[in-house]
Amino acid sequence: MTTPIFVLGEALMDCIAQPDGQLRPLMGGSPFNMARAAALRGASAAYLNPLSTDLFGQGLAQLLLRDGVALQGGQSRLPTSLAVVQVTDGQPSYGFYREGIADRDYAVDSIVTLLRQSAKPGILHTGSLLLIPPEHHKVVAILKAAREMGWTISVDINLRPKVAHDLTEYVQALREVIALTDWLKASDEDLETMGFANVAIGESHRLVHELRQMAAAAGMATHTLSRVALTFGGEGAHLDIEGQSHHLPVPRITVADTVGAGDTFWGNTLADWALQPHDDAASAGARVAQTLENAMKAAAINCTRQGCQPPTWAEVQAF
Structure with a gap:
C-alpha cells in the first residue's frame, strides 16, 4: 500500500496576459498543480480545500478528477480565486485576487477530521498562498494536529511577497511553518526574499x-528537517536527504514558459517517496540522484508546454 498524499492549498484560475491584451484563463495554483503532478506520477493524491460551485470551480474539479486526484474538500458557494499572470522571457509574475474565495472557505476542525479519517497517516503537503498571514494561523494549527497523528509534513514555500501586507510578518510566519516541516522545497527566489x-x-x-539551523532555532525539538530540495531556475536543482545529496543542471529543452515547473518537480519528488513501500531515510538517500533526475525531467517536460501541464510517468520515462 502506497503512502497517501493529502494537499492543502489554493486552486485558482491563472489569467495569462496575451500579446493582444486579452486574458487566457488556465487552471492553476501551486498546491493544485502539485496534486495533479503527484497523481500523474502514480501516487494516491487527495485535494482538501473546497472548490467553488461556479464555472471555474467546476472546471478545476474536473481536471483534478481527470488526473486522478480525489476531492475531499467538498464545494463552496464562494467564487474561485483569480491570478493575473504576465509572462516575460518565459518567467511569470502574478497579481492575485484572494478575498472571499472558495479555497479559503474551510475550517481547521474539518481538515483535521479528514486527516483523522484516513486509513493511515500519510504525507500532508501545503505551501504558497495559505502561508500568508493571517491565513497561516489556520495552517499551523492543522500541521500541529497532523504531526500528533503521525503525518509527514511537506511544504513548498513558494513565497508571494507582493500579496503580503507585511513582509517581515510573512517571513516570521514561514519560520513557524518550517519548524513543523519534515520535507521542504524552496526556490532561489524564496531564499533571497527570506534574507x-x-x-x-x-x-x-x-x-x-x-535552513536546518533556522528550523531548530524556531523550536523544533522532536524531529529534523530531513529532506530539502532547492531549485535555482535555469541553473538546476539540489536534493538533500539527511546529508546525502545530489544536484543536476536543467535538461536542454525549448521553453514555452515555466508556469508550474516547481510544482511539477515537487509533485514528482513526493510521489517517488510515497510510492516506495518501505521508504526510510536510508533507502530514499540511496536513490537521491535518481529521484532528482526524474523530477527534473518532469519539470522540463512541463516547461515545453504553456501553463502547468505535468507529464505522466510514461512521458517522464520516455524523455
Missing part, C-alpha cells in the same frame, strides 16, 4: 544547513 545570502546552486550544502 539568505549568496544564494547559488554551488552554495546548496550551506543553504540546506542554514
Whole structure:
C-alpha cells in the first residue's frame, strides 16, 4: 500500500496576459498543480480545500478528477480565486485576487477530521498562498494536529511577497511553518526574499544547513528537517536527504514558459517517496540522484508546454 498524499492549498484560475491584451484563463495554483503532478506520477493524491460551485470551480474539479486526484474538500458557494499572470522571457509574475474565495472557505476542525479519517497517516503537503498571514494561523494549527497523528509534513514555500501586507510578518510566519516541516522545497527566489545570502546552486550544502539551523532555532525539538530540495531556475536543482545529496543542471529543452515547473518537480519528488513501500531515510538517500533526475525531467517536460501541464510517468520515462 502506497503512502497517501493529502494537499492543502489554493486552486485558482491563472489569467495569462496575451500579446493582444486579452486574458487566457488556465487552471492553476501551486498546491493544485502539485496534486495533479503527484497523481500523474502514480501516487494516491487527495485535494482538501473546497472548490467553488461556479464555472471555474467546476472546471478545476474536473481536471483534478481527470488526473486522478480525489476531492475531499467538498464545494463552496464562494467564487474561485483569480491570478493575473504576465509572462516575460518565459518567467511569470502574478497579481492575485484572494478575498472571499472558495479555497479559503474551510475550517481547521474539518481538515483535521479528514486527516483523522484516513486509513493511515500519510504525507500532508501545503505551501504558497495559505502561508500568508493571517491565513497561516489556520495552517499551523492543522500541521500541529497532523504531526500528533503521525503525518509527514511537506511544504513548498513558494513565497508571494507582493500579496503580503507585511513582509517581515510573512517571513516570521514561514519560520513557524518550517519548524513543523519534515520535507521542504524552496526556490532561489524564496531564499533571497527570506534574507539568505549568496544564494547559488554551488552554495546548496550551506543553504540546506542554514535552513536546518533556522528550523531548530524556531523550536523544533522532536524531529529534523530531513529532506530539502532547492531549485535555482535555469541553473538546476539540489536534493538533500539527511546529508546525502545530489544536484543536476536543467535538461536542454525549448521553453514555452515555466508556469508550474516547481510544482511539477515537487509533485514528482513526493510521489517517488510515497510510492516506495518501505521508504526510510536510508533507502530514499540511496536513490537521491535518481529521484532528482526524474523530477527534473518532469519539470522540463512541463516547461515545453504553456501553463502547468505535468507529464505522466510514461512521458517522464520516455524523455
